[in-house]
Amino acid sequence: MTFLFRNANPSSGLRPFASAAAAAVSNIHDIAPPFPPDSLRSLRQSPPLLATDRAGGTFHLRCSPLSLPRSPVSCPHRRFHRPYYQAPTILPPPYLSSHLPPSLPLLLKPTRVFSSSSESDSESDNSISPPPPPPPPNSNDVDRICKVIDELFSSDRNMEVVLDEIGVQIESSLVVAVLDRFRHAHRPAYRFFRWAAARPGFLHDSTTCNKMLSVLGKTRQFETMVALLEEMGKDAALLSMDAFKISVKAFAAAREMKKCIGIFKLIKKYDFHVGLDTFNCLIDALSKAKLAKEAQQLLDKMKDQYHPDIHTYTALLYGFCKIKDLAEAGRLWNEILDSGFKPDIVSHNTMLEGLIRGHRRSEAIKLLELMKAKGPKPNTRTYTILIQDLCKAGKMEQAVSCFDEMLAACCSPDVATYTCLIVGFGNARQMAKVSSLLAEMSQKGCPPDARTYNALIKLLTNRNMPDDAVRIYKKMIKNGFEPTIHTYNMLMKSYFHGNNYKMGCAVWEEMLGKGICPDVNSFTVFIGGHIRHGRPEEAYKYIEEMINKGMSVPQVDYNKLAADFSRAGRPDVLSELAQKMNFTGKFDASNTLNYWSERMKKRVKRRGPCQSGRGLV
Template sequence: MLTLHNKLNRYTKIPHTISSFTYSTLKFSSQSQPHSIIDVNTLTKIINDHPFPDQPLNPTLLNHLPPLSAATTTTTTTTTTNTNTIFPSFAENVLGRLFASHSNGLKALEFFKFSLHHQQHFPLSHDALEKTLHILARMRYFDRAWELLREIAKTQPQLLTLKAMSIILSKIAKYQSFEDTLEAFRRMEEDVFVGREFGTDEFNVLVKAFCSQRQMKEAKSVFRKMVSRFNPNIKTMNILLLGFKESGDVTSVELFYHEMVRRGFSPDSVTYNIRIDAYCKKNCFGDGLRLLEEMEGRNFAPTIQTITTLIHGAGLVRNVGKAWQLFNEIPLRNLVADTGAYNALISSLVRSRDIESALSLMEKIIENQIELDGVTYHTLFSGLIRTKGIEGVNELYQKMTHRNFVPKTRTVVMLMKYFCQNSRLDLGLSLWNYLVEKGYCPHAHALDLLVTGLCSRGMVQEAFECSKQMLLRGRHMSSAAFLMLERFLLKARDMDKLKDLEQMTKNLKSVLPPSIEHTTGISFSTVIN
């Protein structure tokens, strides 16, 4: 499963680098201080735990990352010594962890600017910029994002990429108006990518911004309005086709497919993958298999994504036998099963309520040294909730934490809700503390569930401590959670804690944009591989 935004990246091949989150370790030494070691996890936790906005982050960074020190970088595979710089991926790995841990965007920006200021010692990549922009845009810090883009355009223009443009335009399309998105595209051309002649690639980014938000009316409007200026290519067509597919209307997909053929575009393997996915998601598995045959008949070799889509489609129609057959055919097609393929088969087994086989397959993934991901755990937890109950969920939860795996936000929220509804607040607190110890700042919706559960059972002190951890890390509580905790603190006449809560909230309001002060929503929409 991938988000639509990521799937558009994969289908359209907009150039970008996917950073592997290697756990780089930095060892600093100087004549005046002993050796000290810091790794990505530790630095991420230091940044997340830093009190915001009471103290600036820069002195803390200088303390832990002295730029005048000689630096030796050690990774899990190689050791590189350089007296001037550290491993280039260190900054982008830290920013990646800050993004995954829902850190306050202004902290991430301060770390990026620290690295930018000391770039002779802490080199930055375009991936680091993209992650910073993603963090800022997700929290709707658009003014800060534009300021950063203008600064980079003047000082480090080589860091600007189409992906950086895509991140900003997609979020503006999501949170602002159609006209705002077109104005942002104009600003990109005139103020950021100065001297670059915009062509089809940039046009594709704009179209993708609307398609990634399922705004197909706007996407078609942009296409008609600008097609005379930019010559569309097959990528443009596939972006639009994928957008129609995500609207959930197979008829629209087929209508647009025939339109692109009439326009003279020949379908490619990406086109077929999108159409197959559209039919599978509508439980038209037979049509998906028909398109596979047509695809092969036109000498387009199916990719591992094609087979993964069909395995999942077989699961949707409860045809586990066909799912196994497709999976077993993977090596016969000279393909290699990846995590996504295993996840699709696990999903098929879970849908048929064969949870034991799904758990056995998870162990096989581990034996084959294939990395489990957030989808693996989320699918299995969903199945265990329906079949094994709290004991089965707890058993997998203990295994997950023992492996030091941190689940995605939607899984955290699902588990927190399940633990609280089943009166296992001990597990809810355990999950919260596990995330905090790992350097993560849990999502506000997880706090809502935990505070509600704790307060309803008289555990107001614990609810206050969790809320305080959230606020000190620079993230707002929702208004609902704040009001509930406020009511229980008033009832307990604990005015000191209430004053602390109000003061921390007031401090955040002075620096965070009003539009996100009490954000509680979370998107559970996913795209099946």
């Protein structure tokens, strides 16, 4: 389905800001714009870097002048393997409860896609070639299956019977494509996964199972995820190290430290080789989940078993920088040097970004000067970090000076660098410079990508100019870049807040037509738009759809929703929905709706009639 935005008036909102951006994007691709184009130095040498601890004192971040040898690390793809034999049960008894779904008849393929890590199996490993990539699925078949799931999942009709009758050939690539469509809705995804497992002639493989694990992990359905992991462990050809990585990252993202380590320990029970690469994956997952302190404790506990290398320390350094604990980051930096390692460019950039996040710009500049003097030499990423910070602060002259210094240092800017400058000048409403940068990007061989287009769309939607943002959106598609779910969320929110209900709904339909699965944010914006424009029945329908799909209840204006229903003669609609959710076992959703129902009862009498909802933020 093609989204034409027929209701957008070509002459509306043609302000210099938007016109210059769209015209510039058109010019660099030699495509005529859809609307008139005329309307749209150096850093000083500083003393050695100092870090400040919580007590207000300072200490030096030392820099080793010589590169010392590091511990050798083998290729992870040669170590994450195991021999053939049946694995023990993965789940401890207390972990499972009686309400878990039954085990899947996975009908797994008897082929292995990984080799053994032992030396005795090296010859057989070399004789096994990796399987060829599967052919892409038929998009029409994917659309047909997804349409059946959308229409029948929440109804009383038998979805599986209808899927049996459509006569689609089930293949691994098709299963992965369908699961990707429902990656934010674990209930229909899991139900389809089980149906596919029962199809005659189809056998789940590691790719489809890992995709299902990823869906369950991202939606935090941990009991079902571990149950599936246990079922995968019954076949030597199915369970791979990637499955454990997905599980570890899912638990870490939910800040489930104990369960994360529990998955790590289970790897040994399946006789996989647990080396430094695997341990680094665990440290990295914990650090990205803002569990740097816990990751440090784990490293101290297991340092004798897994000797850390520069990658271990860099992952931990990123964790401390992410939580803005610069005292610990500085201590760790010195520990890296004391351990005989020399921080590489990734470590330096991580520390530089941490200082910027902690509002230590002067110390970040000192680190930059130290890199120039003693190495490693700053790269494109180094300068982009500084330019992005200066653009956010509105210091565009300094950002341009840093950009010029970057060019003088023979560092070629990339798309991310130009996008930072474009956003900075766009926020400063200097669209002539935005147009110049867009043209320069094309001339220097790095034309705008999806990030650049999304940045331009965000600039326009933040200024309540959705019609002009749509023109950038069309140009984005025409130049071969697929919009992301964030693109549609921005456009949809801008239209709803601009009191254009019909176009907000059109964006939703366009997103579904592109095969993009709405996430919680998408539903929140869409339901909020219905509430804002006085359409409680539509809002209620999509709240039910979210809950039926296993998604969390959206945070919207339930006071206005309940008030609208009260005026329509249905004052207890939220209580009724909460009771329904409680009866079906969705206790979190029930508690949320009960909370808003009680608030509504206390406040609805004090709210005046506000049918349009324009005063809402």
